Amino acid sequence: MKVLGIILAGGRGEYLSSLTQVRTSAALPVYGKYRSIDFTLSNMVNAGISKVGIITQYSPRSLMDHIGSGKEWDLDRKQGGLFILQPYYSPYNPSMGYKGTADALFQNINILRRGNEDSVLIGSGDHIFKTDLTKIFRYHLDTAADITVLTGEKEGECGTEGMDRVVCRNGRIVEWIEKEKIAENPQEGDCVALGIYFINKFLLRELLYSAVPNGENELVKGIISPNLSSLNVREYRYNGYWRDIKLSKRCYFRTNLDILDPEIRRELFYENGRVFTKLKDLPPPKITGTAYMNNSVIADGCVIGGRIEDSVLFRDTRVMAGATVKNSVLLEGCLVEEGAYIENVIMDKYCTVRLGRSFVGETEDPTVIEKHGVI
Amino acid sequence: MAKKVVALILAGGQGTRLGLLTDEVAKPAVPFGGKYRIIDFSLSNCVNSGISAVGVLTQYRPHILSRHIGIGRPWDLDRKDGGVVILPPFIAQGDSNWYKGTANAVFQNIDFVDAFNPELLVILSGDHIYSMDYNEMIDYHLSKGATGTVACMRVPLSEAQRFGMMITDFENKITDFQEKPKEPKSDLASLGIYVFDWKFLRERLIQDEKDPESNNDFGKNILPKIVEDNAGKLFAFVFEGYWRDVGTIESLWEANIELTRPIPPFNLHDPSWRFYTQTEEYLPAYVGTSSHVRNSLINEGAEIYGRVENSVIFQGVQIGEGSVVKDSVVMTNSKIGRNVVIERGIVGEETFVKDGVVLGYGDEVPHETQPHIYSAGIVVVGSDVVIPQNTKIGRNSAILNHVREEDFEGDVEGGKTISPKA
Numbered sequence: 088m089k090v091l092g093i094i095l096a097g098g099r100g101e102y103l104s105s106l107t108q109v110r111t112s113a114a115l116p117v118y119g120k121y122r123s124i125d126f127t128l129s130n131m132v133n134a135g136i137s138k139v140g141i142i143t144q145y146s147p148r149s150l151m152d153h154i155g156s157g158k159e160w161d162l163d164r165k166q167g168g169l170f171i172l173q174p175y176y177s178p179y180n181p182s183m184g185y186k187g188t189a190d191a192l193f194q195n196i197n198i199l200r201r202g203n204e205d206s207v208l209i210g211s212g213d214h215i216f217k218t219d220l221t222k223i224f225r226y227h228l229d230t231a232a233d234i235t236v237l238t239g240e241k242e243g244e245c246g247t248e249g250m251d252r253v254v255c256r257n258g259r260i261v262e263w264i265e266k267e268k269i270a271e272n273p274q275e276g277d278c279v280a281l282g283i284y285f286i287n288k289f290l291l292r293e294l295l296y297s298a299v300p301n302g303e304n305e306l307v308k309g310i311i312s313p314n315l316s317s318l319n320v321r322e323y324r325y326n327g328y329w330r331d332i333k334l335s336k337r338c339y340f341r342t343n344l345d346i347l348d349p350e351i352r353r354e355l356f357y358e359n360g361r362v363f364t365k366l367k368d369l370p371p372p373k374i375t376g377t378a379y380m381n382n383s384v385i386a387d388g389c390v391i392g393g394r395i396e397d398s399v400l401f402r403d404t405r406v407m408a409g410a411t412v413k414n415s416v417l418l419e420g421c422l423v424e425e426g427a428y429i430e431n432v433i434m435d436k437y438c439t440v441r442l443g444r445s446f447v448g449e450t451e452d453p454t455v456i457e458k459h460g461v462i
Numbered sequence: 463m464a465k466k467v468v469a470l471i472l473a474g475g476q477g478t479r480l481g482l483l484t485d486e487v488a489k490p491a492v493p494f495g496g497k498y499r500i501i502d503f504s505l506s507n508c509v510n511s512g513i514s515a516v517g518v519l520t521q522y523r524p525h526i527l528s529r530h531i532g533i534g535r536p537w538d539l540d541r542k543d544g545g546v547v548i549l550p551p552f553i554a555q556g557d558s559n560w561y562k563g564t565a566n567a568v569f570q571n572i573d574f575v576d577a578f579n580p581e582l583l584v585i586l587s588g589d590h591i592y593s594m595d596y597n598e599m600i601d602y603h604l605s606k607g608a609t610g611t612v613a614c615m616r617v618p619l620s621e622a623q624r625f626g627m628m629i630t631d632f633e634n635k636i637t638d639f640q641e642k643p644k645e646p647k648s649d650l651a652s653l654g655i656y657v658f659d660w661k662f663l664r665e666r667l668i669q670d671e672k673d674p675e676s677n678n679d680f681g682k683n684i685l686p687k688i689v690e691d692n693a694g695k696l697f698a699f700v701f702e703g704y705w706r707d708v709g710t711i712e713s714l715w716e717a718n719i720e721l722t723r724p725i726p727p728f729n730l731h732d733p734s735w736r737f738y739t740q741t742e743e744y745l746p747a748y749v750g751t752s753s754h755v756r757n758s759l760i761n762e763g764a765e766i767y768g769r770v771e772n773s774v775i776f777q778g779v780q781i782g783e784g785s786v787v788k789d790s791v792v793m794t795n796s797k798i799g800r801n802v803v804i805e806r807g808i809v810g811e812e813t814f815v816k817d818g819v820v821l822g823y824g825d826e827v828p829h830e831t832q833p834h835i836y837s838a839g840i841v842v843v844g845s846d847v848v849i850p851q852n853t854k855i856g857r858n859s860a861i862l863n864h865v866r867e868e869d870f871e872g873d874v875e876g877g878k879t880i881s882p883k884a
Contacts, residue, residue: 382751
């Protein structure tokens with residue numbers, strides 16, 4: 088596939104309280120051992136895209152640490168491979184930083200000038216979905232679209248709050264309204280844009296050159312939206328599992344627990360290739376004689392002596408004998424000591440719940456314990 | 463590490479006492495502990511000890527082993543200087559050929575070692591499960607002013623006939639040897655881990671090669687000859703950690719099950735001494751609603767709906783509802799159906815045990831042809847096997863690799879072997 092992949096991974100995800108204070112939303116841990124960017128990155132690699140640029144800005148350390156040279160995704164290459172597109176100073180850009188998605192692409196226009204790719208696939212680092220992108224690319228080519236946008240209609244766990252609404256007529260997108268919730272009774276053609284586009288590379292370059300120097304910094308608002316009448320912007324209706332985990336804390340929580348559903352596990356992990364992530368070579372998870380586990384997921388390095396129900400435990404988590412973890416998401420390196428009780432909680436990395444303490448969040452609004460927190 | 467050190471791992475062994483488990487792979491490539499292969503332990507010990515030039519000598523069935531090691535990336539051994547190199551037997555001008563013995567194997571690779579010009583050569587076996595910082599042994603070797611050091615472990619005298627025994631003087635200098643003695647004169651068993659001054663060993667290897675009577679074996683020839691000739695100083699280094707030669711089906715099974723104990727004698731979870739391996743990418747393990755898991759290792763990609771006790775479950779294994787897996791080892795990507803009972807079993811990779819099968823029933827009868835291999839009541843099922851529904855398989859029986867449903871004629875009594883017909 089002669090496609091250049093671009094992943095927007097510079098956003099903060101401001102609705103996720105302390106979880107995104109320490110990391111960008113693309114580096115949010117999900118499903119026991121992954122980070123959210125793994126899905127878009129693996130989708131691209133599985134589709135045969137071998138040149139991927141990742142645009143970073145907000146708090147990228149954990150993201151960079153995770154991606155490294157890209158070897159887990161076979162992107163440590165001499166030809167193509169991985170490009171980290173971080174903000175930089177230059178004589179033309181004295182105020183460092185990307186002012187928006189279009190500005191970010193414009194500042195890295197060189198990656199769009201070089202290479203033999205005809206098309207660009209723009210994805211986002213914080214979207215969880217798994218699909219065969221070659222099918223969508225084929226559709227993009229067959230319909231001779233200028234831009235093909237993935238759209239969805241399903242009201243998922245997370246709702247459509249904070250997402251873009253688009254109006255389609257005969258497969259063509261005629262209207263694009265940013266950050267507007269779909270009405271209770273949607274009109275025909277009303278759906279949400281999922282933030283994944285195929286676009287002709289030369290067209291993208293021209294659009295960027297014509298708009299960004301005039302102060303338009305956003306890809307959708309400044310470039311795609313005003314040109315909907317003159318460009319053939321088509322929708323590709325995506326019916327699979329799709330989540331934008333940065334929409335809300337609850338959404339992040341529910342999305343993590345979705346892995347307990349066998350159908351979702353199948354779609355995300357057994358179909359259309361593997362999901363690659365950074366390996367950590369931890370020992371096998373161990374369940375001791377005092378443990379009770381029910382409907383839960385455990386990653387490498389865990390040692391479980393307590394009671395675990397309906398929860399997702401990331402790598403290297405320890406739950407001691409007599410402790411109970413219910414309906415919770417425990418990120419890497421957490422420790423729940425003897426006799427402690429937690430329910431409806433997201434524990435960020437390396438948190439500790441001390442001996443006998445209990446902590447119960449609300450089902451609809453789980454409590455987040457900050458990284459390195461101790462209860 | 464002050465001295466320049468090269469390590470050679472002898473990984474050509476067949477491991478005949480592992481029966482069908484080594485029909486298609488060399489012993490060092492036999493899966494162990496949920497995600498590892500046996501050679502990972504020696505290889506990781508090397509890396510953790512700071513030895514970054516490692517040769518792996520292969521001979522028997524090397525494909526899986528070679529693919530597993532690859533360029534050594536999981537061990538950070540994909541290096542410009544040193545790294546890991548697979549050393550198969552080769553033909554050269556003269557009469558190079560198959561490795562005749564352990565010493566001959568090293569002899570044939572003198573050029574490989576010479577290229578690094580090391581001061582010390584560490585010789586290891588790829589067959590053992592242990593964690594050892596070789597620096598301690600090297601420091602001991604240097605402090606004793608030894609020309610060769612042999613790692614030893616104290617064993618009960620009753621076990622001595624399985625090992626090469628070292629007889630030492632008051633300062634642990636080796637004065638004599640006994641190979642698998644009936645009446646041991648010492649309790650120091652050699653672990654097959656040696657440190658040598660390379661220049662010294664090089665001479666001895668060349669000398670040994672010229673001796674037509676020699677078996678070209680370290681334990682049988684090289685070491686005794688050094689003492690006999692009074693040529694150099696050989697010392698015994700007493701190792702007090704965990705070390706297992708998982709050379710038999712029973713010992714392999716036992717070493718696996720030992721890992722599931724609350725406080726295991728061998729700690730895979732030590733963050734300062736991690737074991738590395740080549741693995742595929744799997745999602746985290748799922749333990750379902752109807753399951754009951756106790757004292758077990760459940761690896762990534764596993765989906766457990768049944769009952770699992772005191773068992774090691776490898777990556778990607780599925781265990782269906784109502785099944786009971788007890789005191790067993792189930793290897794990578796095998797699928798266990800519903801209402802299956804497995805007790806004291808070893809199930810190979812990519813095997814499908816269909817609904818209602820019972821592995822390990824009835825009384826323990828000795829195996830009909832190979833009682834010394836298939837023993838201890840353990841049922842061994844090979845890789846890529848399909849066991850038809852509701853088949854009962856007795857203890858001490860062996861189901862060879864690639865057996866298909868049509869190869870079964872009803873239940874299998876204890877002590878029998880089922881082979882593929884085609």
